[in-house]
Amino acid sequence: MKTVTAVVVGAGHAGLAMSHHLARHGIDHVILERGEVANAWRHQRWDSLRLLTPNWQTRLPGQAYAGPEPHGFMGMAELIAFLDDYARGLSAPLHTGTEVISVRQAENGYLVVTNQGDWRCRAVVMATGACRLPVVPALAADLPPWVNSLTPLDYRNPGQLAPGGVLVVGASATGVQLADEIQRSGWPVTLAVGEHLRLPRRYRGRDIQWWLEQAGMLDQRFDEVEDLARARRQPSPQLLGSTESLDLDLNALSERGVRMVGRLVGLAGTRLQFSGALAVHCQAADLKLARLLDNLDAWASVHDCHAALPAPERPAPTRVPQRPCLGLDLAAGEIKTVLWATGFRPDFSWLEVPVFDARGRLLHDGGVVAPGLYAMGLPFMRRRKSGAIHGADDDARELSAHLAAWLARTGRRHASFA
Amino acid sequence: MHTATQPIDNGVNVTALLGAREALAQAPAAARFTWRAHCDWVRGTHSRIAIEDFHGLGETQQHRSRFTFEADHPEVFAAEDHGPTPVEYVLVGLAACLTAGVAAVAQHRGIQLRSVKATVEGDMDIQGILGMDPEVRSGFDDIRVGFEIDADASRADIEALVAQSQKRSAVYDLLTNPTHVKVEVK
Numbered sequence: 077m078k079t080v081t082a083v084v085v086g087a088g089h090a091g092l093a094m095s096h097h098l099a100r101h102g103i104d105h106v107i108l109e110r111g112e113v114a115n116a117w118r119h120q121r122w123d124s125l126r127l128l129t130p131n132w133q134t135r136l137p138g139q140a141y142a143g144p145e146p147h148g149f150m151g152m153a154e155l156i157a158f159l160d161d162y163a164r165g166l167s168a169p170l171h172t173g174t175e176v177i178s179v180r181q182a183e184n185g186y187l188v189v190t191n192q193g194d195w196r197c198r199a200v201v202m203a204t205g206a207c208r209l210p211v212v213p214a215l216a217a218d219l220p221p222w223v224n225s226l227t228p229l230d231y232r233n234p235g236q237l238a239p240g241g242v243l244v245v246g247a248s249a250t251g252v253q254l255a256d257e258i259q260r261s262g263w264p265v266t267l268a269v270g271e272h273l274r275l276p277r278r279y280r281g282r283d284i285q286w287w288l289e290q291a292g293m294l295d296q297r298f299d300e301v302e303d304l305a306r307a308r309r310q311p312s313p314q315l316l317g318s319t320e321s322l323d324l325d326l327n328a329l330s331e332r333g334v335r336m337v338g339r340l341v342g343l344a345g346t347r348l349q350f351s352g353a354l355a356v357h358c359q360a361a362d363l364k365l366a367r368l369l370d371n372l373d374a375w376a377s378v379h380d381c382h383a384a385l386p387a388p389e390r391p392a393p394t395r396v397p398q399r400p401c402l403g404l405d406l407a408a409g410e411i412k413t414v415l416w417a418t419g420f421r422p423d424f425s426w427l428e429v430p431v432f433d434a435r436g437r438l439l440h441d442g443g444v445v446a447p448g449l450y451a452m453g454l455p456f457m458r459r460r461k462s463g464a465i466h467g468a469d470d471d472a473r474e475l476s477a478h479l480a481a482w483l484a485r486t487g488r489r490h491a492s493f494a
Numbered sequence: 495m496h497t498a499t500q501p502i503d504n505g506v507n508v509t510a511l512l513g514a515r516e517a518l519a520q521a522p523a524a525a526r527f528t529w530r531a532h533c534d535w536v537r538g539t540h541s542r543i544a545i546e547d548f549h550g551l552g553e554t555q556q557h558r559s560r561f562t563f564e565a566d567h568p569e570v571f572a573a574e575d576h577g578p579t580p581v582e583y584v585l586v587g588l589a590a591c592l593t594a595g596v597a598a599v600a601q602h603r604g605i606q607l608r609s610v611k612a613t614v615e616g617d618m619d620i621q622g623i624l625g626m627d628p629e630v631r632s633g634f635d636d637i638r639v640g641f642e643i644d645a646d647a648s649r650a651d652i653e654a655l656v657a658q659s660q661k662r663s664a665v666y667d668l669l670t671n672p673t674h675v676k677v678e679v680k
Contacts, residue, residue, distance in 0.1 A: 271661075342672040352670035353660070360657045366650060399636075434522070 080106050082199040082479065083188050084168075085176050087113045089136060089159060090453030091203030093468035095168045096137040097476035098201075103483065105168050108190060110175040114159040116205055117152055120229045124257060126151050126317030128249060129464055130283050136162050137469040147283065149317030180428045184486075185448060198486075199479050202427070202445070203452040206463055207420035213245075215343040216416060220406050224413040228254065231415060234261030240412030241265070243348070243404075245340050247272045249312035251417030252324045256316070258415075259334050266404070266411065267329060269354055270339035274325050274361040274394070275313035279369065280376075280385045284315070291375040294461035295470075298442050301456075308456045311419070326358065326394050337401045346407040350400070358394035366390065422454065443475050448482060450475050506601035524551045539573045540566040581634065585614040587665045592639060595659030605651065608644040615640075637669060 082098055084091045087109035098105045109115065127134060132146040134155075139162055143154075150158065163170060171192065178189045185198040210227035219225050224238055228250050234257060244255040247269040259265040275284055288294050301307045316324040326336060338351035369390065376382045404411060424438055431445050432438060442458045443451045452471060454462060461467030518525045527550035533543045546560040564577030578586070589612045600607050615638045622632040643652050660666050 338670070344672070349672045353666070356657055356660045359653070360661065363650065363654045363657060367654075 077194050077196055079196045080104055081197060081483065082106075082201065083108060083186070083195055083197045084201045084203055085179075085188075086110075086203035086205065086452075087163060087170055087172070088116060088203060088205055088453070089114075089162075089465045090205075090468045090472070091201070092159065092162055092166060093136050093472040094201050094203055094450075094452055094476060095166050095170075097472040098479070099167050101476055101480040103476070103480060106195070107166075107168055107170045108174045108176055108188070108195075109170065109172045112172050113163045113170070114156045116207070117155055117159070121152050122228065122231050122254070122257075123233045124151075125253075127155060127465070128313075128315045128317050129285055129466060130317075133285050133289065133464075133466050134158070135466050135469070137472065139165070145319075148319050176426050178426050178428050198483060199448040199450070201450045201452060201475070201479075202424065204422060204424075206422050206454050208423035209421050210416060211419040211421050212416045213340070213418060215340075216414070218343050219414060220346050222409075223406055223411060226413055226415050228415070228417055228420075234258050234263060237261075237263060238412040239263070241410045242413045242415060243268065243340075243411045244415045244417055246270070246417035246419065247314065247326065248417065248419070249315055252314045252326075252329060253316055254415055254417060255329055255334050256324055256332065259329070259332050264333070264335070266335045266337055266401075267326075268337050268340040268350060269326065269357060270351070271311060271357055272361050273311050273313040274365045274391075275315055275368075276323050276325070276365075276391055277315060277318065279372065280388060282385070287372050287375075290379075291372055294459065294464075294467070296460045298456060298458050298462075304456070307460070308454075310456070323391075325391065327392060330395060335401070336397055337404075346405055348404045348406060348411075350402050350404070352400070352402060354400045355396045358396050362393050443471060444478060447486075448479070450479060500606075502601060502604050502606045504597045504601045504605075504607050506598045508598070508601045511598065526550070536576070538566070539571070540564065540576045581616060581618070584634075584665075584669070585616055585637075588637065588639065588663075588669060589614045591663045591665035592641075592656070592659050595663050596641070596643065596655055599655050599658045599662070600645065600647075603651070603655065605645050605647045605655065608646075609642075610644075611642040613640045614638070634669075 081103050082105035084094050084098070084105055084107045087107050091107055091109075092113070095105065095107050112118065126149040128149070130146070131141040131143065131148050131150060134141055134150060141158075174190050174192045176188060176190050179200055179202075180187045180189070182196060185196060186200045188195040188197060188200065210229055212227060216225055226237075231254065237258065241264045242258050243266045244251050244258070245268045247255075247267055251267065255265045255267045277284060279287055298304055298307075314324050314326075316322055322328070330336060336354060338354035339357070340348060341351045342349035369388070373382075373388045376385060422438065424432075427438075429446060429449065431440070431449070438445065438451060438454075440451050440454070440457070443454070445451055451457065452475070453468065456462055458471045458474060459467060462471050527548065529548050531543050531545050533541050535541050541564075543563045543565060544560055545563070546557055548555050548557075563583070565580055565583065566576040567573035567579050568575045593610055593612055596610055597607060616634040617636040618632075618634050619630045621627045622630040641656055643655070645652060647655070
């Protein structure tokens with residue numbers, strides 16, 4: 077049995093950022109990684125994916141983008157290189173190929189069981205990712221056998237799809253990007269649209285991320301928002317990482333021939349049922365976007381950037397089909413593949429500590445899960461930006477300070493560690 | 495704009511509703527409600543429906559009084575028109591539900607309402623209920639709701655109010671999403 081003060085589980089951006097801050101506090105720790113650095117970015121992302129944050133914003137503690145294209149968007153190869161490079165600069169031992177099988181409470185700390193032996197530690201930081209498992213509705217199990225059912229974790233490119241129509245379920249970042257790519261490849265796409273977040277790539281000549289960051293919206297804290305549960309449920313915005321400043325809203329997709337239907341709500345036999353509430357979901361997204369742009373304009377006026385920027389503009393309202401399709405019979409054979417862009421969730425199945433709510437969701441207060449037990453990288457964990465790569469710095473700084481204070485209060489080491 | 499001297503009052507007890515949300519978060523089983531209607535055939539297409547009790551918060555609850563409703567069909571259906579048609583009751587439910595939602599959301603958002611009027615229309619092709627054409631559905635194929643709202647708020651805020659009301663409305667949900675319905679003979 078090996079001993080160490082802290083174990084960081086996961087060597088993605090969040091775990092690496094935490095390691096940086098733990099080292100600053102002089103806390104001895106190891107990083108345990110099931111595969112390699114940036115494992116999910118390497119093995120569970122589609123080929124064309126680019127980050128939704130521009131390169132200038134893609135930064136980790138002590139390391140900013142220094143390449144030639146600050147306004148570009150990293151593809152996976154670049155991001156993996158960026159994280160590999162960052163990991164090499166860290167001082168803590170990084171154990172790749174080490175899968176955590178369980179974490180249990182032990183006397184004065186935790187027992188971490190892995191496929192490469194066990195660790196005793198005072199503290200554990202869980203940085204295993206917010207998107208480990210796809211969330212797929214139960215009705216997926218009842219699809220007829222001739223329809224392929226695919227999650228974004230398995231999707232790579234349109235070439236792997238069976239010839240024919242594709243139903244993309246979900247119109248958040250993943251859904252709109254995959255709908256666009258597949259429609260362009262020649263397979264007709266039907267997009268099931270529920271509640272969504274419409275966001276232009278650029279506004280008044282600047283990337284939308286510049287606005288959100290400058291106006292302080294990304295720094296909004298978890299203990300300041302009115303309805304935190306709702307803020308954490310917020311879907312990812314309809315964005316594409318593209319220097320061509322391509323908007324990927326529903327109007328753009330409609331123009332390219334994507335068919336809009338309401339939220340997928342049922343499967344009766346072979347007949348898919350879509351909600352009749354498409355119009356209100358689109359209207360709500362338009363209203364929310366208008367409110368956001370009003371707030372950004374107000375911020376620009378107050379902060380004297382108004383005159384320096386192009387005039388305010390408003391995107392066209394979302395055009396909704398007059399009579400959206402309410403049902404599709406899969407027996408007709410038009411749809412060959414259903415792609416579930418219905419969200420992701422973390423996987424804490426290895427965590428054998430009673431820190432879950434009735435629905436099995438991790439309970440935490442800004443990433444503080446239990447004494448000595450922390451999470452990283454969850455949506456709106458401590459700030460609106462917590463789920464983003466650049467959000468890891470502030471969260472890791474605060475949680476590492478919390479961890480250090482807790483160690484100081486309770487005694488750094490277990491007696492048997494000495 | 496409202497001022498501190500004139501508190502917003504749409505007659506909605508938001509504090510109680512938010513309190514209920516908190517309480518039910520601790521005891522989710524109490525949030526299970528069962529609504530109930532008792533129907534008696536009179537003659538022809540005329541029925542009388544009574545509503546009195548329902549289940550919720552873990553026990554049987556009573557309305558303050560027993561409400562009765564007549565349902566029938568108009569004379570163009572060769573009926574005696576003792577009351578609204580069942581499909582009109584559906585429109586009643588949608589109008590009442592969305593309007594209640596508008597009031598509640600307005601109260602929560604600090605918007606004083608002066609008047610809220612809604613007109614609800616549902617279209618159907620009666621070839622469906624007459625069994626003349628299997629391609630034609632029996633129910634509504636389109637429902638339109640028109641709100642006229644006079645309130646201390648911008649048009650965008652009023653539109654947001656109505657959108658939020660739709661998001662939370664039970665009847666709107668019932669009409670736009672499929673529901674399991676089981677009918678049996680006892």
